[in-house]
Amino acid sequence: MTTTVILNPAAGRGLAGRRRNAIEAALRDHAIEYEIVTTHARGGATELAIQAIQRGAERVVAVGGDGTINEVVNGIIDSRTGNKVALGIIPLGTGSDFVKSLPGVRPGDIAGAVQRLASNHTQAIDVGRIRVTAGRLTLQRCFINGLGMGLDAAVAVESLKIKWLRGFAVYLISVFKALATYRPGPMTVRFDGQRVSRQLFFASVGNGRCQGGGFWMTPDAKLDDGLLDLCIVDTMPISRALRKIPLLMRGVHTNEPEVTMARARRIEVTCPTPIPVATDGEVIATAAQRVEVEVLPRAVQLVV
Numbered sequence: 655m656t657t658t659v660i661l662n663p664a665a666g667r668g669l670a671g672r673r674r675n676a677i678e679a680a681l682r683d684h685a686i687e688y689e690i691v692t693t694h695a696r697g698g699a700t701e702l703a704i705q706a707i708q709r710g711a712e713r714v715v716a717v718g719g720d721g722t723i724n725e726v727v728n729g730i731i732d733s734r735t736g737n738k739v740a741l742g743i744i745p746l747g748t749g750s751d752f753v754k755s756l757p758g759v760r761p762g763d764i765a766g767a768v769q770r771l772a773s774n775h776t777q778a779i780d781v782g783r784i785r786v787t788a789g790r791l792t793l794q795r796c797f798i799n800g801l802g803m804g805l806d807a808a809v810a811v812e813s814l815k816i817k818w819l820r821g822f823a824v825y826l827i828s829v830f831k832a833l834a835t836y837r838p839g840p841m842t843v844r845f846d847g848q849r850v851s852r853q854l855f856f857a858s859v860g861n862g863r864c865q866g867g868g869f870w871m872t873p874d875a876k877l878d879d880g881l882l883d884l885c886i887v888d889t890m891p892i893s894r895a896l897r898k899i900p901l902l903m904r905g906v907h908t909n910e911p912e913v914t915m916a917r918a919r920r921i922e923v924t925c926p927t928p929i930p931v932a933t934d935g936e937v938i939a940t941a942a943q944r945v946e947v948e949v950l951p952r953a954v955q956l957v958v
């Protein structure tokens with residue numbers, strides 16, 4: 655089996671780069687034949703995945719966080735090889751939220767990840783695809799874990815500005831900063847024949863369960879059910895929002911009066927006041943007016 659390992663040395667605030675030797679030693683110990691390439695800039699992992707697949711890779715392994723996994727998934731989908739080329743993950747990101755939906759997988763566990771590559775059991779999982787319209791620009795992209803629209807994407811914008819911290823603290827501080835500065839506007843969310851139209855903090859879509867470094871937005875989401883989970887949160891006073899944060903961190907917010915949970919194959923969000931949008935924790939638009947989302951059922955073979 656031809657395996658290409660794509661390592662983002664910047665992921666996990668440099669942790670992925672520092673663990674390169676340990677990763678290669680573990681791959682050799684399991685007699686896994688591999689080539690390893692490193693990313694040099696944002697977006698690079700998509701291009702590297704496409705090139706690897708063109709060279710005949712049957713398995714592409716993302717080493718990094720959710721942003722790196724996202725880029726590799728986009729490369730696999732763009733190559734139209736989701737059912738042939740498997741996706742492996744060595745999770746070394748800051749949040750590494752996606753793997754929290756996978757039983758037995760721990761962020762940072764190189765030995766466990768390489769053991770899974772050696773066993774090579776795969777599971778077909780869903781992927782989300784979005785089309786974002788911002789002014790006259792449209793952008794199409796896939797996500798594997800989650801999509802944030804509104805305040806939750808503003809948190810991702812804030813997290814990019816914090817260089818002096820690591821791990822969950824980055825996201826927690828970003829939540830407070832975003833709550834203090836975000837100006838919510840009216841949003842209309844249409845999903846599988848239903849409609850929610852009011853002033854919203856955010857509409858978050860989950861293929862996985864956890865986003866934003868430890869917020870269990872869609873705690874009942876399943877990666878292979880052919881559906882995307884939706885968590886819509888109304889605006890509320892900041893003092894009340896602060897009291898809800900611990901609920902979100904435990905995934906027990908779903909019955910709160912300001913929260914609407916749903917499952918859908920297609921979702922459309924429109925908003926007269928432009929909103930930020932983030933896929934798998936990466937900000938892809940800061941002023942979107944329309945976002946169309948669809949599920950690509952079982953589109954990627956994931957090494958589990």
Ligand SMILES: Nc1ncnc2c1ncn2[C@@H]1O[C@H](COP(=O)(O)OP(=O)(O)OP(=O)(O)O)[C@@H](O)[C@H]1O
Nearest residue numbers: 665666693694696718719720721722747748749750
């Ligand atoms: N060589 C590089 N130098 C700097 N940034 C890079 C490089 N290669 C990729 N990137 C960018 O690094 C960013 C962070 O990657 P990633 O999301 O994998 O890690 P993370 O943010 O630490 O983890 P998580 O998203 O799970 O919290 C992405 O935007 C990616 O495009």
